[in-house]
Amino acid sequence: MQKAYLSGNLAPVPDEIDALNLPVEGTLPPELTGRYFRNGPNPRPGEDPGHWFGGHGMIHGIRLREGRAEWYRNRWVRTAKFTDGADFIGPDGVNLTATQANTHVIRHDGRIYALIEVGLPYEMTPELGTVGPVDFGGKLTTAMTAHPKADPITGELHFFGYGFAPPFATYHRLSASGELVESREIEVPGATMMHDFAITENYLVWLDLPVTFDLNRGGGMPYAFDEKYGARIGLTSRDGGVTQWFEVDPCYVFHVGNAWEDEEGRVVLNAARYAPDVFASLWEEISGRTDVATHATTRINAALHRWVLDPATGKSAEEPLDDRGIEFPTFNEDRMGLGSRYLYTVASREIVKYDHLTGSAKTIDTGGHTGEAVFVPAQGASAEDDGWLLSVVTAEGDSRLVVADAWDLATVASVRLPRRVPAGFHGSWLQD
Numbered sequence: 001m002q003k004a005y006l007s008g009n010l011a012p013v014p015d016e017i018d019a020l021n022l023p024v025e026g027t028l029p030p031e032l033t034g035r036y037f038r039n040g041p042n043p044r045p046g047e048d049p050g051h052w053f054g055g056h057g058m059i060h061g062i063r064l065r066e067g068r069a070e071w072y073r074n075r076w077v078r079t080a081k082f083t084d085g086a087d088f089i090g091p092d093g094v095n096l097t098a099t100q101a102n103t104h105v106i107r108h109d110g111r112i113y114a115l116i117e118v119g120l121p122y123e124m125t126p127e128l129g130t131v132g133p134v135d136f137g138g139k140l141t142t143a144m145t146a147h148p149k150a151d152p153i154t155g156e157l158h159f160f161g162y163g164f165a166p167p168f169a170t171y172h173r174l175s176a177s178g179e180l181v182e183s184r185e186i187e188v189p190g191a192t193m194m195h196d197f198a199i200t201e202n203y204l205v206w207l208d209l210p211v212t213f214d215l216n217r218g219g220g221m222p223y224a225f226d227e228k229y230g231a232r233i234g235l236t237s238r239d240g241g242v243t244q245w246f247e248v249d250p251c252y253v254f255h256v257g258n259a260w261e262d263e264e265g266r267v268v269l270n271a272a273r274y275a276p277d278v279f280a281s282l283w284e285e286i287s288g289r290t291d292v293a294t295h296a297t298t299r300i301n302a303a304l305h306r307w308v309l310d311p312a313t314g315k316s317a318e319e320p321l322d323d324r325g326i327e328f329p330t331f332n333e334d335r336m337g338l339g340s341r342y343l344y345t346v347a348s349r350e351i352v353k354y355d356h357l358t359g360s361a362k363t364i365d366t367g368g369h370t371g372e373a374v375f376v377p378a379q380g381a382s383a384e385d386d387g388w389l390l391s392v393v394t395a396e397g398d399s400r401l402v403v404a405d406a407w408d409l410a411t412v413a414s415v416r417l418p419r420r421v422p423a424g425f426h427g428s429w430l431q432d
């Protein structure tokens, strides 16, 4: 049996192509004039990186303009590892430019960055050329998470970097104009794999969870579940000071939904949570084990979960919000950190829209493997869910960019892509 990350929906494509004037079914909202970029691992032909997360970053781009789909193109991110075969860990320590840059692609202050949590951001052009690594004038000396958070009020970009050696975690803040204006250590007891975090109006929210660096671990990614490490969620005031930690039931979280402060000043955090045993089998599968009992390509088995953390009492509570398998939570980022009613996630063939107010969920079957559904607010939007969801859907080797109405999840347009787009990670809509 072939390794899961080299077969089926995850099989890499062999080359870079361009296509013009893509066929569209339905009607593309003319206001969607910009680019949808989506990043993901794509090893070169014949390469086996040893882990799903190890493939070179490839960005798939679709250009929409006034109701037309002008082009598709896909490009590898030309990192030092891709172009020169540079080693991530060399005699002088970690080389933050010798990475795969395969996890996310975002824009801040007009610059586009391909991100991976173990290295520096790589700046990309709007045509998907690679400009090069960015360290913000020498100020960024750690890696940068692939999940920075843009504050919708200040325009600042909050992020962090983690590493294998102290300081294990460092918080950073970019101004709205792209200047690195703050860096400070967040003290955690070990080298935890910290994939995501959250912000609220007053706090930074940290996940200090028991998947930790383990050099003895074979395979392509030296991390393993470590029950002895414990599990904590931390709150640090955005103004500084020590972090207040809350013990939680051991689990792993790749991705958070939104977080906010309720009327009592408690922090509410929603996230896609993996129970320890689910994480263990997922990790084996994406590490290339072919004997995992319930092998299924791109299986998604996190479930929506909520923690409520009270800084006044130091007490926390947690509860599952649903039991279906979901991943890639998204929401209207104009509400980042401020509270939101709706959360969008994907299951294998579905988009799932959660309504936190009613506790209900609405789903739609897209007809194929469904990638992250990115929310784009409508022009002049009057409600939180007035907007569109963009997702790459693949069925029987054919990929489409699906545009759904975020209100009722109905597909309004479907752009036929010229090739299969491998299931990947995260993307962004970059409005002109």
Ligand SMILES: [Fe+2]
Pocket (backbone or CB within 6 Å): 103, 146, 147, 195, 254, 255, 425, 426
């Ligand atoms: Fe992620």
